[in-house]
Amino acid sequence: MAYSEKVIEHYENPRNVGSFDKDDPNVGTGLVGAPACGDVMKLQLKINDQGIIEDAKFKTFGCGSAIASSSLATEWVKGMSIDQAMGIKNTQIVEELNLPPVKIHCSVLAEDAIKGAIADYKAKRQSAAAGPAPSAPQKAAGVATQKAAT
């Protein structure tokens, strides 16, 4: 199968690879997909107290389109407000990367990863506001799981 030039470019030079401290209160982590399905994306957002996404990082286990979708997502969300980032649609990723129909699920995962990271961030803020965090729930998992409905 031929990949689009943009997918190849992101695959060869993935942007914003890496990880933030998931326990940082300003960091939201989205972990979507499953190893058994051949795709896992971890997307992390560093969000300041004004609700602006200052930085983003990702790591992805998956095909070139999955890597490119998550790389692109980190590029797009930087500088966005939470609401703007929530508005990113998978179809925009499909369009930007010229993904073929069989790869649409990669873009869906990237959208879900953004939403998952924001949900994790919001949950952290709420529990912080409600008082000291309960003793590190789900330490083994370490990250939020998010339903990826595709």
Next chain:
Amino acid sequence: MTLKLPIYMDNHATTPVDPRVVEAMLPYFTEIFGNAASRSHSFGWTAEKAVEAARDQVGALIGASGKEIVWTSGATESDNLAIKGVAEFNKDRGNHIITAQTEHKAVLDTCKRLEKEGFDVTYLPVEQDGRVNPETVRAAMTDKTILVSIMLANNEIGTVNPIEEIGAIVKKGGAIFHVDAVQGVGKIPFDVNAARVDLASLSAHKMYGPKGIGALYVRRKPRVRITAQIDGGGHERGMRSGTLNVPSIVGFGKAAELSRTEMASEAKRLFALRERLREGIQSRVTDTYINGSMEHRLPGNLNISFAYVEGEGMLMGLKDVAVSSGSACTSASLEPSYVLRAVGVEEEMAHTSIRFGLGRFNTEEEVDYVIDLVVGKVKKLREISPLYEMAQQGIDLKSIQWAAH
């Protein structure tokens, strides 16, 4: 010699035509173009003579007589003809067929079709090393069993089945024995008499012959009868009508002869290359797993899982090397290889598998290039793999509740 890119290491999918085969074929397109079925002139006689010589060449490769070779369009047709042909001819005698879960789709889907028509099919599980246990064949056989179809060697993991032991059991049970021999013939010794095979499917393009030509070996003593699936002029003793593809048949014959005479030296060379590849990778990359038996394996096959690196993503990094992956993230179902699943490879590991198929024209230099490339790409992709990161942190990936999609 400088290395020429891209490098072809997908010789289970197809092989290039050997130049000696091309040379043998060429006159049959232009000068000797007759219809082998034309009885009234020399054009037909010359073509027929070439076809009969090729029959003998292909027969010799598997210990058969040329008279037992039926030309087809390829192994898929041969599998269809063998299985449907036996089922149709013997339907009054029984309706049970035995095959294995790791067979090629040409066998499995043919069996599924027959199931819809009222046949019972047993799909035998395989051992963890990918081989069919002959005892499972014995246990599955009933007085209704008319056919057992087991492959010689697997196209994904290169595992070689104990065909002779299975053949003895099938014959004792009074059923017909079909072997899809496509991947093994020409690479490892295969003798239809030693294995007591009644029908065997062969393909030219897996042994450096042209595409679009195959054969079905049909035993004459004792005679095995099948019902033709393509009707017409009654060619091939009524078993497969259609004008013979003379140039390709000549090419198949030449390819079979080359495989027969060069098998021993080629197998030795491919085995050495395969081991060089395997050791080169495994000595420099952690967490790799070989799929399928190392002992009973085609010399040119290496099927290896690289934990935490998805196969298709890996293939993209190996763009100058033609290999294939057991991951199938392009398919609608997202299901990885059914062969790997059948040998007990977990889905997440099946998604990380890469199949290398070494062949006649691969060199040591190419293997060394591929080793370096693979090592580098695995390292790079593990750096961006969340699974590798979690494994490094000591997180058990199985403890996480993944969201299925």
